[in-house]
Amino acid sequence: MRFPIHWGCSMFFQKEIETMNRKELEELQLCRLKKMVDYCYNNVPFYHERLNQAGVTGDKIKCLSDIQYIPFTTKDDIRDNYPFGMLAQPMKNIVRIHASSGTTGKPTVGAYTKKDLDNWSDQVARVAVAAGAREDDIFQISFGYGLFTGALGLHYGLEKIGATVIPASSGNTSKQLMMFRDFGVTGLVATPSYALYLGEQLREAGYPAEDYKLRLGLLGSEGCTEKMREQIEATLGLRVTDNYGMTELTGPGVSGECEYRCGLHFAEDAFLPEIIDQDTLEPLEEGKSGELVVTTLLREGMPVLRYRTKDITRITYEPCRCGRTHARMEKVMGRTDDMLIIKGVNVFPSQIESVLIGMEGVGPHYQLVVTRPNFLDQLEVKVELLPSTPLDRYGELEAIQRRVHDRLKSVLGLETKVTLVEPKSLERFQGKAKRVLDLRGQ
Amino acid sequence: MQIQQLSIFVENKAGRLAEITELLAKAGVDIRAVSATDTSDFGILRLIVSDPEKAVPLLRAAGMTVSLTSVIAVGMMDVPGAFAKAVRTLADHAINVDYMYAFTSRDMGKACVLLHTSDNDGAVKALQSAGIEVVGAENIYRP
Numbered sequence: 408m409r410f411p412i413h414w415g416c417s418m419f420f421q422k423e424i425e426t427m428n429r430k431e432l433e434e435l436q437l438c439r440l441k442k443m444v445d446y447c448y449n450n451v452p453f454y455h456e457r458l459n460q461a462g463v464t465g466d467k468i469k470c471l472s473d474i475q476y477i478p479f480t481t482k483d484d485i486r487d488n489y490p491f492g493m494l495a496q497p498m499k500n501i502v503r504i505h506a507s508s509g510t511t512g513k514p515t516v517g518a519y520t521k522k523d524l525d526n527w528s529d530q531v532a533r534v535a536v537a538a539g540a541r542e543d544d545i546f547q548i549s550f551g552y553g554l555f556t557g558a559l560g561l562h563y564g565l566e567k568i569g570a571t572v573i574p575a576s577s578g579n580t581s582k583q584l585m586m587f588r589d590f591g592v593t594g595l596v597a598t599p600s601y602a603l604y605l606g607e608q609l610r611e612a613g614y615p616a617e618d619y620k621l622r623l624g625l626l627g628s629e630g631c632t633e634k635m636r637e638q639i640e641a642t643l644g645l646r647v648t649d650n651y652g653m654t655e656l657t658g659p660g661v662s663g664e665c666e667y668r669c670g671l672h673f674a675e676d677a678f679l680p681e682i683i684d685q686d687t688l689e690p691l692e693e694g695k696s697g698e699l700v701v702t703t704l705l706r707e708g709m710p711v712l713r714y715r716t717k718d719i720t721r722i723t724y725e726p727c728r729c730g731r732t733h734a735r736m737e738k739v740m741g742r743t744d745d746m747l748i749i750k751g752v753n754v755f756p757s758q759i760e761s762v763l764i765g766m767e768g769v770g771p772h773y774q775l776v777v778t779r780p781n782f783l784d785q786l787e788v789k790v791e792l793l794p795s796t797p798l799d800r801y802g803e804l805e806a807i808q809r810r811v812h813d814r815l816k817s818v819l820g821l822e823t824k825v826t827l828v829e830p831k832s833l834e835r836f837q838g839k840a841k842r843v844l845d846l847r848g849q
Numbered sequence: 850m851q852i853q854q855l856s857i858f859v860e861n862k863a864g865r866l867a868e869i870t871e872l873l874a875k876a877g878v879d880i881r882a883v884s885a886t887d888t889s890d891f892g893i894l895r896l897i898v899s900d901p902e903k904a905v906p907l908l909r910a911a912g913m914t915v916s917l918t919s920v921i922a923v924g925m926m927d928v929p930g931a932f933a934k935a936v937r938t939l940a941d942h943a944i945n946v947d948y949m950y951a952f953t954s955r956d957m958g959k960a961c962v963l964l965h966t967s968d969n970d971g972a973v974k975a976l977q978s979a980g981i982e983v984v985g986a987e988n989i990y991r992p
Contacts (some may be wrong), residue, residue, distance in 0.1 A: 562889065795914070795916070796912050798858060798914065799916070800947055801886075804858070826891075827858070828915055829859070829914065832912070
């Protein structure tokens, strides 16, 4: 297996910022936070009102812990202001729009100024260099391009460090493998499940390992267990690092692993992280696990104050062996809501409910079963047939199945397996329903 | 001349057929003919029973998806060419057969083929004018 040649000799994209001593870093954060509060107050009506109610202005923030007086921002807030209510700049200054799926039909929008794109690519470049990427690397981006922030985020970050970028997008596996070999690809950007699939196909094709120069995998946008990581490394012969981000906060580049892989370093000069108790909403001390809350310190197009990510993790400020002083978060351990990430796609059970309500022949009750046969996510949607559905022909059942499948595909953007079950055979819940059976960890 | 057939949605899991048929047995409903095909997740169990009107509410109350479907019953002697003549007649009238199954009845002394077609009324007319026997419901439900 070929591991990065720079192993043990840390490299930085912006060394001065990444290794800044904590006192200076915190002064920088405080200064930026005060400015950001006033910027939001002056430019976003939503924040103007919120900050007025809370009586918070930039002046009143005397130290970083005063952040706790700023109200939280939630995904619902962003949705309520769909599409452009959270923007702090007129559209003439916005140069890019991205979006990710929301809890209902409407997506969550991200808007970027020129400066935002520049900062974003810096943040991704840091993650890439920390993972071992260099200007002589050739990266194949096998994330799906489009509204998703993953592909274009990594694309511009890797170009920024001078690496060669192949915008392969996802799908057409045999072509992906051909480019690996013919173009001498050294780095892969993909979801862990797709990386694993590519690895298996490579093995099956039986090409000799020396035909490939793969050495780095910057994988993200969905969970990856240690076991899966080992398997990807073994089949593709590369070293995998994890990175983290979301459209609400810009995209990838919020945090990423360095070569020591002992937590994901935040870009703390741009993102101020906190951990809160998800029930009491009180800030938690260092090392305690809770919900990650992030404030953007540099974002112009769509700044967010204390965004509740709903991801559960913990943070350490201990210095890292790599020399970076920025805080590290543990791999995300779970979610406070019912969002599922399937093949890198955010899926909310409420989306599935909205599809089923109003479909002919089936009831509104459902169960979701998520499995990972051969390390590829699969979503099965079990739906109850109505007692009065006509059964003249078997083809009518298949037609119902197909209609549900097609509708889900257009709403979720995801292939699902639809299974019809007998009426009232799915469990009924009083109070909060547990409709998801996630068997991927088993 | 149409027979009311029970069509029951069944998930492909152990014991399901036993549960359904036991329910009918308890209510004294006699099964005259049965058809089910192999499918992976679910299928449709088709039954001709002695008292379909009684069976439907019974099965629905047990939480099943049941519907009554009209089929026709064709009686034929057990000799070469009898079945071929019947389906040729339907073909000549451009009537499609969706599915069919058969049983033999000792009382009638002949084979009985149950058919669901694209045009059941047309099928009855065509078969009768070709001299083929279409069996009435009363002879099927109660021998």
